[in-house]
Amino acid sequence: MALRDLHLLGSPVLRQRGAEVAQVDAAVRRLIDDLFETMDAANGVGLAANQVGVATRVAVVGTEEDRFAMVNPVIVSAEGRDRAEEGCLSIPDAFGEVTRPGRVVLEALDQNGAPFRREAEGLLARAIQHEIDHLDGILFIDHLGALKRQFLVARWKRDHKGEGLIKTVKPERARPE
Numbered sequence: 001m002a003l004r005d006l007h008l009l010g011s012p013v014l015r016q017r018g019a020e021v022a023q024v025d026a027a028v029r030r031l032i033d034d035l036f037e038t039m040d041a042a043n044g045v046g047l048a049a050n051q052v053g054v055a056t057r058v059a060v061v062g063t064e065e066d067r068f069a070m071v072n073p074v075i076v077s078a079e080g081r082d083r084a085e086e087g088c089l090s091i092p093d094a095f096g097e098v099t100r101p102g103r104v105v106l107e108a109l110d111q112n113g114a115p116f117r118r119e120a121e122g123l124l125a126r127a128i129q130h131e132i133d134h135l136d137g138i139l140f141i142d143h144l145g146a147l148k149r150q151f152l153v154a155r156w157k158r159d160h161k162g163e164g165l166i167k168t169v170k171p172e173r174a175r176p177e
């Protein structure tokens, strides 16, 4: 496993639609392992392949409730409306209230290429939708009103001026045994 660098707002790969995965092979499994490791080191609840510079339909989520990889994920049904604050590892320090369906049913392949179906609500449902958005080149700021988005992006660009479009994630500090 290895930590991968994060692509930040402005990196073109974040706006690309990820390609379908034809086969869950060793390279895809390695990508999944790296996504988990990078997500954990960055204290995220989800991470999509685009965010590490790979435009392919692979993402991971990890909340207190559950933790899994999604390959070629699809939301097959969604209901309700839920509004909550979101952030994104690709837009560090920026947050905004996003309205999304509160409950979703997901279909995807797991890290072994086996299809699975998963119902989710709350934070997990939100994380799943946020990560699938990434695979379509969509960021959470796209769900905000135009004024709010412009304000947030302008402030973010000002605060992160000169930092570049790639961020190196530092390893998690080793925990005592």
Ligand code: NI
Pocket (backbone or CB within 6 Å): 087, 088, 089, 090, 130, 134
């Ligand atoms: Ni994100």
